[in-house]
Amino acid sequence: MTRILTAALAATLLAVPFASSAADGPQREPYGIALEGFAYPYPVHLLPVVNDGEQLSMAYMDVAPTQPNGRTVVLLHGRNFPSSYWAPVIKMLSEAGFRVVVPDQIGFGKSSKPSGELHFDTLARNTIALLDHLKIDKADVVAHSLGGMLGVRIARAYPDRVSHLVLTAPIGLEDYRLFVPPTPTDKIIESEDKLTADGYRKQLQTNYAIKLPPEAITPFVDARFNIKGSPDYPRWLRAFVSSGQMIYREPVAHEVALVSEPTLFIMGADDHNAPGRPLAPEALRARMGQNAELAKALAAKMPNARAEVIPDTGHLVFLEAPEKYKALVLGFLGR
Secondary structure, eight states: OHHHHHHHHHHHHHHSTTOOOGGGSSOOOOOOTTOTTOOOSSOOEEEEEEETTEEEEEEEEEEOOSSOOSOEEEEEOOTTSOGGGGHHHHHHHHHTTOEEEEEOOTTSTTSOOOSSOOOHHHHHHHHHHHHHHTTOSOEEEEEETHHHHHHHHHHHHOGGGEEEEEEESOSOSSOGGGTSOOOOHHHHHHHHHHOOHHHHHHHHHHHHOOOSOHHHHHHHHHHHHTTTTSTTHHHHHHHHHHHHHHHHHSOOTTTGGGOOSOEEEEEETTOOOOTTGGGSOHHHHTTSOOHHHHHHHHHHHSTTEEEEEETTOOSOHHHHSHHHHHHHHHHHHTO
């Protein structure tokens, strides 16, 4: 049964527009650093924003519901994934009556890559500016991975704008500065630039314990490596590394338990992702990435939270266990 469900999921992923096949077929023209040439499942709009005096564009999808229930969900993506990977969740939510707003944060996906550093506070302000632009007073926030850190920051800074918070396999449940020594940006840029497509694929499979067929991972490899032929690739690379430094330098672990909005953690039992673990002293590495246990401990300290752990599932929870994820999210948002 597991093999049948996995095969069915793979077929679904390959059927939606976000599933590119460049790594499996003839070489195509390089993508631009705003993922020009990489298809998204719904029309993409651009919102002008100014960050640190720099004129930028924030890309987003705004998907209308089949039968409106009057509510909006904002989806917040992870670091290594364009927001197109939310395609099955967008469909699930829109069919349930939700308007679904899906931004690419500045520095990611089809949004501008800034010359300055990335900061969670700035990304939070940008997201609220998008809600203001769309005249959305309050929304449910569903976040994944790095998006979970941003979701916490938004809920803390703008509690009156958030109805429910779903943290899907979030990172940042521990303060990585307690394990990993600081690393110069230029050293990380050099290391990331040497990474190959095959090495990146193995990195995703290992770090994220992904329970998906190889062809379902190909779009993520494409989105990362088809831009290397762009003349603007060095700017993309610096922005990407800046996002990693943001995770390290701007922890939210100490804020999570202070979130008062109804919160649901959905964790993969096999997800032990911990950014920076290879750089930590060997004696500390085993203590990092106990994410399901961290989520349960934090939820117990919060006024209105619970943690659900899905067995035999890695970091891409909503793609690996779609039916269980659907039941948990829709049940929680329906409270």
